[in-house]
Amino acid sequence: MKNKEPKEPFSLPKPGFIIGDQCIYNGNGGNFEHRFPGNGEIQCQIPIAGAIEVEKAILAADTAFSDWKKIAASKRRDLLFKLADLVTENSEEFAWIGAREVGSPISGVRMIPQKFEAWTKYAAGWADKLEGRVVSNPRDDSVLDYTLLEPYGVIGMILTWNGPLMALAMKLGPALAAGNTVVIKPPESTPFTAFRLMQLVQQAGFPPGVINLVTGGAEAGQALVKHPLVKKIAFTGGTQIAKNIATSIAPLLKPAIWELGGKSANLIFSDADMQSAVRYSARQPLFLAGQGCILPTRLLVEKNIEAEFTERLIAEVASLQIGDPMEYETELGPVISKSAQSRIFDMISKSKELGDGTLSFGGGLPKDVDPNGYFVEPTIFTNVKPNSLIAQKECFGPVIVLMPFKTEDEAIEIANSTAFGLGAYIQSSDISRCNRLIEKLHAGGIFINGAPTARENAPFGGLEFSGFGREGGRDGMLEYTRVKNIGINTSRQ
Numbered sequence: 001m002k003n004k005e006p007k008e009p010f011s012l013p014k015p016g017f018i019i020g021d022q023c024i025y026n027g028n029g030g031n032f033e034h035r036f037p038g039n040g041e042i043q044c045q046i047p048i049a050g051a052i053e054v055e056k057a058i059l060a061a062d063t064a065f066s067d068w069k070k071i072a073a074s075k076r077r078d079l080l081f082k083l084a085d086l087v088t089e090n091s092e093e094f095a096w097i098g099a100r101e102v103g104s105p106i107s108g109v110r111m112i113p114q115k116f117e118a119w120t121k122y123a124a125g126w127a128d129k130l131e132g133r134v135v136s137n138p139r140d141d142s143v144l145d146y147t148l149l150e151p152y153g154v155i156g157m158i159l160t161w162n163g164p165l166m167a168l169a170m171k172l173g174p175a176l177a178a179g180n181t182v183v184i185k186p187p188e189s190t191p192f193t194a195f196r197l198m199q200l201v202q203q204a205g206f207p208p209g210v211i212n213l214v215t216g217g218a219e220a221g222q223a224l225v226k227h228p229l230v231k232k233i234a235f236t237g238g239t240q241i242a243k244n245i246a247t248s249i250a251p252l253l254k255p256a257i258w259e260l261g262g263k264s265a266n267l268i269f270s271d272a273d274m275q276s277a278v279r280y281s282a283r284q285p286l287f288l289a290g291q292g293c294i295l296p297t298r299l300l301v302e303k304n305i306e307a308e309f310t311e312r313l314i315a316e317v318a319s320l321q322i323g324d325p326m327e328y329e330t331e332l333g334p335v336i337s338k339s340a341q342s343r344i345f346d347m348i349s350k351s352k353e354l355g356d357g358t359l360s361f362g363g364g365l366p367k368d369v370d371p372n373g374y375f376v377e378p379t380i381f382t383n384v385k386p387n388s389l390i391a392q393k394e395c396f397g398p399v400i401v402l403m404p405f406k407t408e409d410e411a412i413e414i415a416n417s418t419a420f421g422l423g424a425y426i427q428s429s430d431i432s433r434c435n436r437l438i439e440k441l442h443a444g445g446i447f448i449n450g451a452p453t454a455r456e457n458a459p460f461g462g463l464e465f466s467g468f469g470r471e472g473g474r475d476g477m478l479e480y481t482r483v484k485n486i487g488i489n490t491s492r493q
């Protein structure tokens with residue numbers, strides 16, 4: 001018998017906008033029919049924010065800022081700790097909402113609330129440790145020179161849909177701990193997690209207006225980024241939308257953190273532990289059905305192990321349990337929407353037509369799943385041309401491409417050949433080789449032999465078309481402060 005969650009252990013919250021102390025259920029942007037990706041059934045009508053709601057949210061955040069930046073740092077820290085604990089107390093519900101909202105298997109998203117707690121508590125710990133420094137003055141010791149780290153004011157957060165609670169974890173704690181107030185804009189496809197979190201924000205006792213929520217699309221996003229009271233943008237999404245936003249905010253010279261797409265390479269050498277390398281290289285790119293920015297979707301395999309590795313990779317992928325995201329056994333669920341499913345199928349058939357590589361596994365609809373769900377079979381292209389479409393373009397679906405290489409230099413050349421630079425991965429037992437490669441790989445983060453990504457105390461972010469700015473760690477905290485320099489001539493009264 002299948003180990004299935006009871007039919008409805010929780011219910012989806014009816015999402016609205018949180019603006020100051022108000023909860024509003026109607027938006028000027030109209031409505032969005034939210035469908036469960038597992039079977040395509042409508043599960044809720046979502047109000048979409050227009051420019052009017054966004055403006056109100058910004059004004060609420062701006063009003064709250066003057067008090068929030070002045071309250072004791074320990075109070076900001078304690079509120080964030082309380083919020084983190086509340087999320088953990090409700091972790092089963094957040095996992096359930098995440099699975100219903102995005103279609104990610106519940107077994108895969110169950111650890112995200114704990115990650116939220118870790119990220120938020122890490123950031124909270126910085127609240128009373130963000131200090132300036134005394135600057136020495138080599139020519140005039142009568143001048144006392146020092147710096148202050150100040151918050152920006154209102155931060156506009158534009159989120160994508162693939163990991164709603166994780167995206168909030170990476171942004172909210174650092175911005176708030178540093179004394180900023182925020183307006184969060186998730187897309188209409190993932191309104192539930194953010195709304196449920198806002199209920200806990202209220203329960204934790206945050207002052208109204210410190211965190212505001214307006215769910216919506218491009219209209220809401222534009223209203224947010226262009227508003228003069230929004231002092232910095234924290235964006236997670238695709239490269240093209242980032243370019244559009246960058247163009248919109250250029251006249252305002254507004255700073256932004258860009259967490260964008262990727263096509264990360266995983267370099268597999270013959271000296272790697274084969275079993276671990278196969279398991280990692282098969283499963284990691286298919287996490288969230290391949291809908292993750294930093295997933296290692298390009299496998300670069302040393303030629304002398306290509307045949308054995310490919311055979312074992314296909315066997316590992318074939319063993320994955322595909323199905324209803326609400327079932328605990330499910331390891332691979334659907335993608336987010338019908339349009340995402342069509343886009344991925346289009347990309348697969350175009351790559352077949354173009355002869356980008358050999359379709360060695362998958363490429364169609366999986367068997368034994370709800371035919372109305374947005375499923376895509378896990379797909380493997382082998383012997384792929386490094387400069388082809390499927391090797392260069394982000395697919396954001398369960399598609400792995402495999403390319404052989406003969407030398408380290410060739411591996412580096414292929415790995416660095418895309419416009420992105422988010423992550424790079426190495427599977428090798430030769431530490432000297434790893435050290436050589438670290439220097440040459442063009443990526444914001446390099447992860448060796450299965451080391452985890454996106455840890456709360458380490459900087460996460462990309463290069464080039466993967467964006468810039470960092471989330472996590474000390475670097476992530478400093479993104480939400482700006483430096484003020486003070487000079488005092490102490491020789492004058």
Ligand code: NAD
Pocket residue numbers: 158159160161162163185186187188216217218219220221222225236237238239240241242244245258259260261262292293294394396422
């Ligand atoms: P997207 O770029 O289409 O949308 C991102 C956000 O921008 C959404 O909230 C959307 O409503 C908003 N938006 C759209 N048009 C806008 C406009 N003109 N002005 C202001 N806001 C606008 O991205 P997506 O399809 O939602 O997400 C997929 C992308 O996100 C992928 O490229 C993926 O790699 C990337 N991603 C990056 C990270 C990271 O941390 N680097 C994490 C997850 C996803």
